[in-house]
Amino acid sequence: MVMDSYSEFTGNIIEETNHIARIGIWYYDLVEEKLHWNNIIKDIAEIPHDFEPTLQTAFGFYKEGINRDTIYASFIHTIKTGEPFDVDLEIETAKGNQRFVRSIGQAEHINGRCVKVYGIFQDITERTKNKILLDKKNKQLTFAEELSMIGYWNWDLVNDNLTMSDNLYLMYDLPLGKPLSVADAYSRVHKKDLNGVNKHLTKVLRTKKFEKYIHRVVKQDGTIRYLELIGKTVTDENGKVIELFGSCQDITEQRMAEIKFRGLMESAPDAMVITDERGRIQLINNQAELLFGYSLRELFKKPVTLLTPTSLRDLEVFYGKDFYKNPKNILFKSSHDLFITNKEGKYIPAQISVNPVATAEGTLISIAIRDITEQKRAEYKILETNQNLRHTTTKLKTQNKQLEDFTHITSHNLRSPVSNLNTLLGFYKEAEDNEERALIFEKFETVVDHLTSTLNTLIDSLTVKNNRGEVxxxxxxxxxxxxxxxxxxxxxxxxxxxxxxxxxxxxxxxxxxxxxxxxxxxxxxxxxxxxxxxxxxxxxxxxxxxxxxxxxxxxxxxxxxxxxxxxxxxxxxxxxxxxxxxxxxxxxxxxxxxxxxxxxxxxxxxxxxxxxxxxxxxxxxxxx
Missing domain, CATH: 3.30.565.10 (Histidine kinase-like ATPase, C-terminal domain)
Structure with a gap:
């Protein structure tokens, strides 16, 4: 009797513990093809205690997609192999509520055949939500640390609840600890920046991407500060943005330095073009407008390759990629024959220097461009003069060589026939009779013919060397x-x-x-x-x-x-x-x-x- 009471007591404790821990028991009889759930599981699924589940209705509670596919695959795998399963998944109750559950199951085999699968079913919704919240907070902290965060923020769009760190309260000059809505933050935005902030927010909600954004805030004492916002988006299962979070940094000093830099740019004697890290034009000075014929409005966010000749754009892109990966000061000298092209398509020789500039918006690229048209004209004139001098020199050398060759050939090829003529003349004078003179005279004719042929050949060669003839x-x-x-x-x-x-x-x-x-x-x-x-x-x-x-x-x-x-x-x-x-x-x-x-x-x-x-x-x- 005492043992029965103890067993009953122990059973009650276990049942109560399971109820508190929200752990239900289930089994499926493969012989009778019948599924059994205890009341705790039915409570988790928000169905009546007299509801008789089937395998089809049980799988139907799991959220469609990966959750339902996982539980079904795990269940079948256990039947076939006898290996237990333990999975955390999401279900939708009979009342449409979302819950996270842990489902554990194992098989019972008799004579090598699976006759029963049984296990437990636990509601882990609170634990999972806490884990999700903790993960989100950790992401916020990690994100903030990577960016050397000064202040952080979180906006629940569903409930219009805005959370700020203490430093961010101070940056917006809002009462510390006051519950906030977005309207409170908007109250500090500079009036001239309100339209831009609204457009940026609209873009974030449309693209689900939060690109960094700079706007001004006005404190109660009238002080104006520049703030840079960086954020990320959180979407629901339908892809709708339900939450934004991120960091905010006061970049007033950097911004003032940039404004000063722009003033110096306008006073520069050369054309100046500023691009972002992707080579998109952000700013040009007046000298650049005069040189290229474009206004800033026409060039803003356009690729800088627009200012280079079409034939060189592939080369510019190729070298530009390397430069943007490792920015450094570069001077492209005029000897490289660099060209730019203006709005009319005219090629203009240029000397170009490129320098990276670190700013609050990231690394910007400063490009100084000097028109060297006059310098190139002077160089071409000098080159043309040198070329003419070299041509004249070559021509003179050729003529001198031809004259030298002709002199050498003449002296060499005429010496023999002339010497023969002199010898024959001596023989002719010493001849004793007319018959001997006639024989010598015949030899005269042979030598003269050879001399004539040589002279004609030399004259022909001179004619050829001095005249290309008709081409x-x-x-x-x-x-x-x-x-x-x-x-x-x-x-x-x-x-x-x-x-x-x-x-x-x-x-x-x-x-x-x-x-x-x-x-x-x-x-x-x-x-x-x-x-x-x-x-x-x-x-x-x-x-x-x-x-x-x-x-x-x-x-x-x-x-x-x-x-x-x-x-x-x-x-x-x-x-x-x-x-x-x-x-x-x-x-x-x-x-x-x-x-x-x-x-x-x-x-x-x-x-x-x-x-x-x-x-x-x-x-x-x-x-x-």
């Missing part, structure tokens, strides 16, 4: 075709094959007569100096390297010993192989014609391998 649109393929027809018999007779590739450049402006002469001389050389050990082959092609153009003639002939004859390659009457048709004039004239067109010619050769002549045509794609 026309000239086709490489047509010139080759014409030359090939002229050399047809020789090509057929010798079995010489030729491949050409003018795909990189076919048509150019050149002297057509010179080009035909170049093709004829170099192609005929490839035929004349072919190797007896292999079939002769000539390869002709045009080459583009960058924007420069070259013409190349390559053969597989006898080749030339450049170490022995390299300095004589383009000399007059210079031959390097025993060929009865060789005269030593072709390469001499080719070099003269190429140089007359402002180009150059070089040779690469290896004995018994072949020879390659490469001509710089002094022609770029820009000449088209």
């Amino acid at each position: 026309l649109e000239t086709s490489m393929s047509q010139t080759f075709k014409k030359t090939k027809e002229m050399l047809g018999p020789d090509l057929q007779k010798t079995g010489t094959s030729i491949t050409v590739d003018f795909s990189q450049l076919d048509t150019l402006r050149y002297n057509p007569i010179y080009l035909e002469s170049i093709f004829l001389n170099l192609m005929s050389n490839g035929i004349k100096y072919r190797s007896p050990n292999r079939a002769a082959h000539i390869k002709i092609r045009t080459i583009l390297e960058g924007s420069k153009a070259f013409l190349e003639f390559a053969d597989n002939g006898l080749g030339i010993d450049l170490q022995r004859y390299g300095h004589k390659i383009f000399g007059l009457n210079k031959v390097f192989h025993r060929n009865p048709e060789a005269r030593g004039v072709g390469l001499f004239m080719t070099k003269a014609q190429v140089e007359a067109m402002g180009g150059s010619i070089r040779v690469d050769s290896k004995v018994d391998v072949g020879t390659t002549f490469t001509i710089d045509l002094n022609y770029t794609l820009d000449d088209k």
